[in-house]
Amino acid sequence: METISSIKTRVYRFGNKNADGSSEMKNLLGGKGANLAEMSAIGIPVPPGFTITTEVCTAYNRLGQEDTIYLIKEEVESAIDFIENIMGCKFGDMENPLLISVRSGARVSMPGMMDTVLNLGLNDQAIDGLIRKTANERFVWDSYRRFIQMYSGVVLGMKPLTKEDIDPFEEIMEHLKEKREITLDTDFTVQDLKDLVYDFKDVVRKRTGKEFPMDPWEQLWGAVMAVFDSWNGDRAKYYRKMNGYPSDWGTAVNVQAMVFGNMGENSGTGVCFTRDAATGENVFNGEYLINAQGEDVVAGVRTPQQITTLGSKKWAELAQIEEKDRSENYPSLEELMPKMFYELNQYQDILERHYRDMQDMEFTIQDGKLWILQTRNGKRTGAAMVKIAVDLLKEGLINEKEAMLRIEPNKLDELLHPVFDPAGLVKEDIIAQGLPASPGAATGQIVFFADEADKYKYTILTRIETSPEDLEGMNVAKGILTARGGMTSHAAVVARGMGKCCVSGAGALKINYKERTMTVEGKEYQEGDWISINGSTGNIIEGKVPTMEPELSGEFAQIMSLSDKFRKMKVRTNADTPKDAKVARSFGAEGIGLTRTEHMFFEVDRIKAMREMILADTVKGRKLALKELLPMQRSDFEGIFEAMQGLPVTVRLLDPPLHEFVPHQLATQKELAEDLHISLSSVKTKVAELQEFNPMLGHRGCRLGNTYPEITEMQTRAIIEAALNLKEKGIEVTPEIMVPLIGTVNEFVVQDEIIRKTAEQVFKERNNKVEFLVGTMIEIPRAALMADKIAERADFFSFGTNDLTQMAFGYSRDDAGKFLSIYLEKGILTSDPFEIIDREGVGQLLAIGTERGRKTKPSLKVGICGEHGGEPNSVEFCNMIGMNYVSCSPFRVPIARVAAAQASILDKEQNS
Template sequence: MLKNLTFKAFTEITKTATITVDQHGGRAKCLQRLVRLDMPVPTTVALSFDTVRQIAQGKMTDVDAILDFFGETPLVSVRPSAEGADWGGPGAILNIGMNERRHAVMVQRRGEDAANAIYLRFIHTYAVQVAHLDADLFPAVRNPLRSDVAEALRIYELETDEPFPEDPAEQLAGVLRSMARAWEGTSARLLRKARGAPENAGLGLVVQRMALGVGADESGSGVMQFINSTTGRAQITGRYMSQSQGRDALADKHAAIFLTRDPRGHSLEELAPGIFDQLVGLGELARAKLREEMQIEFVIQEGELCVIDAVRVARTARANVEIAVGLAVDRIITREEALLRVPPRSLNELMHWQVNPEAVRDVLLSAIGASPGAAVGKLVFSSTRAQALAAQGEACILVKRETSPDDVRGMHAAHGVLTAKGGMSSHAAVIARGLGVPCVVGAGHIIIDRRARAMRLPDGRLFEEGTVVTLDGSAGEVLAGEAEMLEPALGEAFQTLLGWADEIRDIGVRVNADTPQDARIARTFKAEGIGLCRTEHMFFDDDRLTVMREMIFADAPEDRADALRQLLPMQREDFTRLFEIMEGLPVCIRLFDPPLHEFLPADRQGVVDLANALGRPVSDVQARIDSMTEFNPMLGLRGVRLGITVPEIYEMQAQAIFEAVIALAEAGTEVVPEIMLPLVSAQREVEILQSRIEQVAAKVRAERGAIFNYKLGVMVETPRAALKAHAIAELCSFMSFGTNDLTQMTYGLSRDDAGRFMQTYVQQGVFKEDPFHYLDKEGVGELLQIGAQRGRKANPRIVLSICGEHGGTADSIAFARDAGFNYVSCSPFRVPVARLAGAHAVLTRR
């Protein structure tokens, strides 16, 4: 009975032993796989999660029985074995079993230098990690003497009021107890929770015979891997150090030598060519049988190789793609498995410049990373200045309290954007992602002085315009100076992986594109059309802005129509270019959406300049601006409401669309445009505008003698539109759900201001995640499902899509697919992410 209990508490790792990841951890299971591959792994015993929990509670296991596996004079190490490789755990403790008797024997066999070094190392480690003494009490000694060992023993006894334990069983019990309790500590719990571990995550421990790495013949320790962790390409990397233990070779690179021949110094390949070749063979074996790129930790003990451990190679996202594709190409894993090994979100790192993860980071401030990638540039505090520097060929980082539509040109010119206000779906965040520009938002602790053209940090430091910084939109940080950067990685592996994804996914992926540049990027990333073209962004160029302002100040409908006629050829050219670039793929054009006051100046000088341009008194211009002011413009006269009350705008846009379609038809390309009405909440709104757009279509057909078709749909952004989808769908060919505004209206939250308190809400569990970043499936998601079900019941042929920023996140895409949506649409640089996420949605549900 006792033997059976002992077996359950701890198990020797053999080829046939019952070792599982969920009971003994990943390290224990990996060591068993190495044993099954006949690698030279020292004797190892695995303690289960339950055993370690009992030890933490004060119920020590039978340590004498564990030590029986290692002979009469055991010398062992203990390492953690959590279920998840990234969940952390207490540090390894080596040389357990060292005492006065073992030291004397080791002096005879391996010399006093080696014996002193091993004994002193164990005393230091035990004192700090088990007895919890101050590490400063035990200074590092490079070549310890017997007197150094005696002094360390004296300090231990002085600090603990008891002699250093001599009994190996007592030592092992102390180590196991310390490591078990460290795992259960508050700090450890919080750390592993942050790394994605469940609250009740267990810890296993492995006890292994020491391979000393010291001795008269060639002895030492090192690590070897067979790919570059940054690029993922084949390259033997690592270090080896003679007369060392553990991972000393990585910690002391001055004393360590290279693995392969290198003109910069000595190498293991030259020192021990047989061992080197053996390691290379073991690496190839591990890759083929473990189906992964592994880093091997090894020890050479007097000319004999021991494999201590093997772990999955740490890697960047770009390396992960290269590795996954390489393993699939070599038929070690399937294509499907390769796809699942690459998290969709990680592709952001490949599509943009990034700060080298190995570079030194001098972080000035941290906020919300709203658009991935990194950029180096000079600080500027106005869009005008950003455009001026861009014209001179200089890179800049645009800093604003918050951005508005008239900052779009400045954002185009800038290499990065930083705002004090905003969240994941604020104007700056949405536009930056569309442009592929790195962006950090919500840095509310900075003070921006536009007149002085400077920003001040909370610690008082002042950064004036022209100061060079690095903005990291992936990490949400601004770094001092010019950081070391990595180029985008859109090579063969990237393209191959996405090609495999396209073969599997069954949900469409379109792009949110407002400009020809956006459309060209989308074609590069193989978007299947444009799901959202926000036409208002076409009106902010200087020549168009003047006409828009003339239209706004017109006193009669015919005067508004006259002003808009000046914009007609410009809009027609805009749409023609988009249709040409997309080459017959579907293009969904959202008619004018924002409130008109966004096109009016907000400062005194702007008002004066506008009055001069219009030939009107400044007082009249200011009065008109004041009359258009709204308490809540996002819920005011915008979208379809503007289309009904100022019909000339939509009529001009519809005419421009139809004339562009005719131009493409004459050039041999058939286009069926999709015209989308924004911010719909009532069936009657659609009826009114449907009639007016059809009148424009009939007029154009008659004047041009042309035949063309178009589709009319709505953007579902209000809860009422989702609830009344059955009535609205009867008049539509498609319904596109704008999850940015729908989330804002469902929650009653301003997406531009929520970033100021959202982190607190998430930390305190009010919301699981930021609903502007991750789709709220329970609330907003239910509205999506209701709208989809009611809309499709009323009109079985209706096309359903999501075109908010959630359309580029993996969990939203899976949700949309399950809910029966036909496609998602996202910003250009999120198209590859969406393509891969679409494949994941299929594979994870098989």
């Protein structure tokens, strides 16, 4: 046999406590292949196999099938020989056949998004030899029918014809079950299984016009290429887009010797987690099935049993099953196979300590022997992510920096979602109980099909069971409800990864796709009916349930404290009201980076005065209207300043064009004319005059203040008077007045003079002073390039990246949706520039503006207040170019704090 060390680099082998690769090679071997190699090397019992690298997938997309097979044929044949020598059987042999599995393996976990084929190598001749070898005719025929079903779906494209139909093979099995009056696959007799194999091959013949392939090598190459193809399948592409994974990564292909959980009552298969993926609790948990293969557990076809006795009792309590019935009919693996449980428990402990993270493992027990098929860092909810990181830190498995880097900043958003208010729950409204698969609270209207998840504003995707094809609908829906499946089903695992509320395995639900109904204990619910689901308890509730703000855990506070220890940048918030300011402060905001004053003018009691100011033909008329607005603005600022208790508050002067404030409907125009005692024609004329061809580039921002300086005077007076009023109450205030949309130095100079002159006038009137800053919002490319000149007068810069992105790309944010998705799909853009800062273009403007501004004024305070301020990748870039702070919406403040800490840690590591 060829020695393992001489294998070429396109195929990496593992098995028999030896491996070519390691866990450090995930980019090349994919996560699954790298971990299989690692487990084999450290002595975990892994079925032998090999990994075809991600580079081959990339080559396949360029070369096509024939040339790719030629490229790797010799290495694959050698690797099959390697497996044969370890397993003592031969691929394609009629008497002693080697059967293999073919699975995908991207560098990151993408559960269910790509394809798998099990039992590959079976054909009409091999089954006879396998029956003689195993003396288990039922097992062999069961494996054969599974192989035909799976291979036909994955490789031959045998899918349901319509969404109301079920899988053609499932339909044949359901008819046979009805005829035989049985309910489970395990109830099939040997003759039933033989009949199913015959019927399955007949369906393949009729649907494809070809015979099911009998040549094992044809089967293997078909499966390998199908896995490569699945990398660019719709569900994989959507999953990548949802998570921001590049399309050029490719997937590896893992080929392993089959081990069988369906060989009888001494065999089984399962999925387990070293910690609770929903809560983060340090409890080993999982599910298993006796006499089954791995797909049975995640597909939810049979109700899985719990691995531990503790978990089994909790499950029985939820399912309202008496302890006696539970122990007899649903024993835990710990009770049923204590030796196997003991081994599994040892391996889970070894693997968690080795990888120093919560592991998601798959295992098979073949005739009393335990095999570990896979391990990976487990998908987890936001709450579990925080608790696991803190617990691993306390246990000494990771250090503080590692704990911070274990946090996915965006997943913190899950902890801030509302939960059901117990006061609004009525016990009688609970219509059924399922498994609490993914925490959270969701209320919505029932939809039964994933492609209709956007049919209503709020939907609960209600399915018998979900499949990878449902991914897009699962992402759109507010919550997911399934009649089948356990805590490790597809719905549960994917929902937890999304942070989506999910209740699975609600067996009391009878779902009829064709009628679009759900029946529970005789009561029928139609599509569009409102239900609520509690992913923390498994309760399914009729109608809408009110929500309340969540209580944040102690671990959350610990992570926030750790983030403050490491980060260099401050985190502020964008807030226009005292309520928003208080929420942001509770999340740790260190000031306000953007208060939009225009939002204050749209309230009913103010819009009239604002319109009066706009319609005035003279400076005197405008000043009279602005005098009416002054106390309103002053009161607003007092509330915001008081909420921030001495922290800096940046107030942006009026920014939008005036046409946004005037009425455009005839009825409202008539009402305004009557209120102001002017003619309707005067109102219509003024509205027409204000209309702009391109408001984005029109009469707005500093252009308003420079043409109507009385607006800037009023707003400055309101800000300064509010600050003085609070100072007299003993409350410290640090106002920062921001001039929007400058493109030239002189635009800022004129506004700066008005602001400072007005402030001095107020100080003189009040015989009192407050410190304040005057700065500008850099949102026009020319301003970034002129930053050195602007910094001669400005105290601070705040980059408005929303408008800066629009101007730099020439994209309208409101209209870009018409082509952005196509640009992303075609690779013209790698990410949406309105979501993630475009480092190559817009980012360079940020860097140039910061550098040039600080060259003139080293003490210049620089921040960002666009939507990018709460996006982790953008926060990292802001840290990289030396900004003082980022500002974001209140509920994204924790995300920005963690992202800023991670940016500092990574920056130090790269520069050390």
